[in-house]
Amino acid sequence: MTYDFDAVIDRHGTGSLKYDCAERRGKSADLLPMWVADMDFRIPQEAVDALVARCEHGIFGYTEPDDAYFAAACSWIERHQGWRPDPETCTLTPGVVFALAAAVRAYSEPGDAVLIQPPVYYPFKEVIEDNGRVVARAPLTYANGSYGFDATEFERVVSEERPALFLLCNPHNPVGRVWAEDELRAMGDICLAHGVTVVSDEIHADFARPGFAHASFASLGEPYVSHAVICTSPGKTFNLAGLQDSNIFVPDAGLSERFRHAVAAAGYSQLGTMGIVAGQACYEHGEDWFAQMKAYVEDNIRLTGAYLREHAPALHLVEPQSTYLLWVDCRALGLSEDELHRLVEDEAKLWVDFGDIFGPEGEGFIRLNVACPRSVVERALVQLAGAVARL
Ligand SMILES: Cc1ncc(COP(=O)(O)O)c(C=O)c1O
Known part of the structure; x- marks a missing residue:
């Protein structure tokens, strides 16, 4: 079957760490979440069916x-x-x-x-x-x-x-x-x-x-x-x-x-x-689902690289060899860590993982999760590049 990874599925109200826990985690609820490493995609239909069948047993x-x-x-x-x-x-x-x-x-x-x-x-x-x-x-x-x-x-x-x-x-x-x-x-x-x-x-x-x-x-x-x-x-x-x-x-x-x-x-x-x-x-x-999902995420990664090169060249995407987590070097902006936090959260309205939590070597970087529908990636990129352009 063909999976629709473009579908934006509302995850609010599911106890989702990514979508339901912003305020509890000290973040503003209006940030677009691009942080924790899970995907916004439904799992393979065969797995949903297996779970439902097992649930029915009771x-x-x-x-x-x-x-x-x-x-x-x-x-x-x-x-x-x-x-x-x-x-x-x-x-x-x-x-x-x-x-x-x-x-x-x-x-x-x-x-x-x-x-x-x-x-x-x-x-x-x-x-x-x-x-x-x-x-x-x-x-x-x-x-x-x-x-x-x-x-x-x-x-x-x-x-x-x-x-x-x-x-x-x-x-x-x-x-x-x-x-x-x-x-x-x-x-x-x-x-x-x-x-x-x-x-x-x-x-x-x-x-x-x-x-x-x-x-x-x-x-x-x-x-x-x-x-x-x-x-x-x-x-x-x-x-x-x-x-x-x-x-x-x-x-x-x-x-x-x-x-x-x-x-x-x-x-x-x-x-x-x-x-x-x-x-x-x-x-x-899950073979078929996995192949389609990976191809979709690959396009999201390529889109992100191309978009940043054109619209926010000061942000360098460290070309990933694996994962759906993108590590972006923002140091050419010349901002302090606090200023970078303000740019990303207050101006770009994004919830990302800031690089410093991965160690002092990560200061000046952000990590973006692109395992989500393309429209969400596009929105995040527009918000990020827009905030950089207003600096
Ligand atoms: C490298 C790495 N290990 C482990 C985990 C989490 O694994 P688990 O949820 O199975 O504890 C993650 C999640 O982002 C990860 O990136």
């Missing part, structure tokens, strides 16, 4: 996924993410951030350092600090408008700060990098040499743009994979964030036991019924 007791669930998840990952996971090594968690926090507790002690590469998805820092660990930072390089990985600096931080684990964002949110196999291997070699466990957050794995291919940390094979936790999820791929279903693969038996213990110690055992139903249906039947 009993929602404790639920465990069966073999068909794991077969569907592993088959999707093999076909789309380039490696074949073993279902026996999978632990289900109610989200990837939950898994990151569990990994921090499983593989480090209070006071230990945990390595990240800022600017990076801000819950990485939060799960480290909220668990009484210390952030070790090996920032990405940024030159000529694009991001890279500096092995020398990474190794210096690892050898000086001795992190117990490394939270890798693969692909990287917010800068949109798809890490190449040789970059992953370089990170892996340094981590292995220093006994650092690698936790690879691959929630955006399915979003590599044309010309780029996601490389899972797991695809490096042995010995890397035996020192790693691979976090996967249908949450971003199929817009299921509210249903909390994640598949975390820990190939090494010892690391797996510690991870499962940390999940159990948090008091967690069974996933929500609906997450399992929707996850399986999407993995089994």
Whole structure:
């Protein structure tokens, strides 16, 4: 079937973090929300049908996924993410951030350092600090408008700060990098040499743009994979964030036991019924929807780049290699962080994620989510460019 991603579906009144929580979050209700990483698109019809059928049954007791669930998840990952996971090594968690926090507790002690590469998805820092660990930072390089990985600096931080684990964002949110196999291997070699466990957050794995291919940390094979936790999820791929279903693969038996213990110690055992139903249906039947959605988002990304180049050339779109989150360098405007906030919120009337929440390296940047109908992207761009033109 052909999906209509142009349809503007009113999400107000659904408890949506993006649409219903502005004032609670200290934002004006009239801002156009372009921030949190979910999509304004209905999920595949087969998944809606599966959820409705399950609802009609009317009993929602404790639920465990069966073999068909794991077969569907592993088959999707093999076909789309380039490696074949073993279902026996999978632990289900109610989200990837939950898994990151569990990994921090499983593989480090209070006071230990945990390595990240800022600017990076801000819950990485939060799960480290909220668990009484210390952030070790090996920032990405940024030159000529694009991001890279500096092995020398990474190794210096690892050898000086001795992190117990490394939270890798693969692909990287917010800068949109798809890490190449040789970059992953370089990170892996340094981590292995220093006994650092690698936790690879691959929630955006399915979003590599044309010309780029996601490389899972797991695809490096042995010995890397035996020192790693691979976090996967249908949450971003199929817009299921509210249903909390994640598949975390820990190939090494010892690391797996510690991870499962940390999940159990948090008091967690069974996933929500609906997450399992929707996850399986999407993995089994979501191929067509996913291809159409990705093509639509690709056009939104291209439109954004072209529009900014023409109407607000001082704003540089860091060309993403993956994700539907666009990282825009606004530093050529010469504004302070407060002035940038005022420009975007008071003048452009947009609710975005400001770059500084991803680390000080993100100051002067904004992150825009373009997984929404084209008319919404166009409106956001007109508002943003208009505000810049009035400066
Ligand atoms: C890199 C990354 N990891 C994890 C998450 C959230 O995952 P979950 O909702 O499964 O906790 C996001 C959401 O934006 C993300 O970008």
